[in-house]
Amino acid sequence: MAGWKTAWRSFYYDGAPEAPDPVLVKGKVALLVIDVQNTYLARPQDRASLPPLEQAREAAWDGFHDRMHGTVIPTIARLMERFRAGAGPVLFARIACLTPDGGDRSLSQKKPGWNNLFLPHDSDASQIVPQLAPQPGEVVVTKTTDSALTGTNLRLLLGNMGITHVVCTGIFTDQCVSSTVRSLADESFDVIVVEDGCAAGTMDLHLRELEIINRIYCEVMRADDLLGYLPV
Template identity: 30%
Template sequence: MDTSDRTALVVIDMINTYDHEDAELLVPSVRKAAPAIARLLRRARAGDVPVVYVNDNFGEWRSHHGELLETALAGPHAELVEPLRPDGASLFVVKARHSIFYETPLHYLLTQQGVGHVVLCGQVTEQCVLYSALDAHMRHLRVTIPEDAVAHIHEDLARAALGMMSRNMDADIRPADDIFL
């Protein structure tokens, strides 16, 4: 396999306390998406596929990924975070804006790992996942979105976002269990 054909599983914003605006709309969708994300994580780890967590820092500029995880696990929805927590081999990138690429070292990291294909899972479909898929497409990465492993705030906007990713970004949209890792 050409190394630029290597796949990475990218987990977006799943280390979360869910104490923000719209959380009450998001949490039910996260509950539905989390099992599919957990299955993707197990398959990626078993197959030696790079797993990269890209997560908001929630304005905590002095924190690192361990502190973000500890805070989320101490929060009111730790049961959503625990099954998806990074393991010792996981890579972690902190972001401050919607796109996983905006002013982060992610593209460089993926290049160093020989990644040409990203599977984007996590939250929020109509926000961070959509903008990240666009930025991945603009960087000539192949994009796959497991439709059952992304969580939304607004279902109608999420459906539209998935349609846009498929049509405008050539993203492969399919169930998580149908994705080859």
Template identity: 30%
Template sequence: MSTALLVMDVQRAVVDLADDGSGYLPRLRRAIDGARAADIPVIHVVIALRPGFPEVGARNRALTAVARAGLHVEGDPGTEIHPEVAPLPGEVVVTKRRASAFSGSDLDVVLRARGIDSLVLAGIATSAVVLHTLCQANDLDFGLTVLGDACLDLDPEVHRFLTERLFPQWADVVTVDDWLDAVAR
């Protein structure tokens, strides 16, 4: 099996909104460094919408709220990947237009071109990009692991429910430390 670590929506504005002071970024950085050390590709996924939001339909409540708030506009400093987890030269950055890392992006093409059939998911928010990407990746028959403590949500209870009750139906849910131990073997 060929694996990639997806680091999703860890952008300046998202981190500013969601970081709860629990050491999220250093923990995520350990996962990224461990993946790199194990020659596991790290693929960064960002959400960026065009100025004027032509890809946002009126029936999409979440994206309509984002558009009204003027968030995630291409080129805005808030859409940049947080510097603590910035990509290295040559690492792929995928831009998406919806909640799932697959929607409106070329992620599937990148994964298939590299022969990747297993994904390790991390990112913000658990109830948005992680949930939607997990569902779609499951439907696409990828092997799946979620780094539960490398995901973060504005609602800790929703995060707990998803990582403890829902996600285990489709993926192995592990901690960063347990995953690093496994990849180091």
């Protein structure tokens, strides 16, 4: 179990002492699933019909989709089962706009390019993927920016629920996951990021971001490590 304590180290923490064991108290630790929504798992039915440049762009995402279906979604589902069995609450964050024209979106979601998102809150594209669907009574916050704390009442909810530790999973490691982790750390929550419960567009981006946020904003570990610390 000690491997995670010295893994994913950046320049700043090279040679620093091992991370301490987390003390996770039943009911005070929450699982947060970030932006695992239908829109990000959608793929064209007939890639061969796309123009060559679009085919190449779509092919570049193969690794992401393989990781999501083969590793990330199964890992999150396993953690959800454990939390729902009594370790603590499961919460969800998703990107969606509340106004018909998307005028409530943050600037980062209006800029041209891949991150230009228009996801009406009641659309199928904006919903959490069926494999990880929230159960009745589980909190789902809707955000119009990257961090799940910015522009939502998640900070208030976590405080009201007595949560001290937040386990973060979801996508994308280098965008909404990282933004949320930093916001949680700034609000003095203890944060754990599950390496095999997250993904970025590429593994290089994923691993690089983990190296950046590890130790200072969170502790990074794998699901098997975390399960050894969760209360029963």
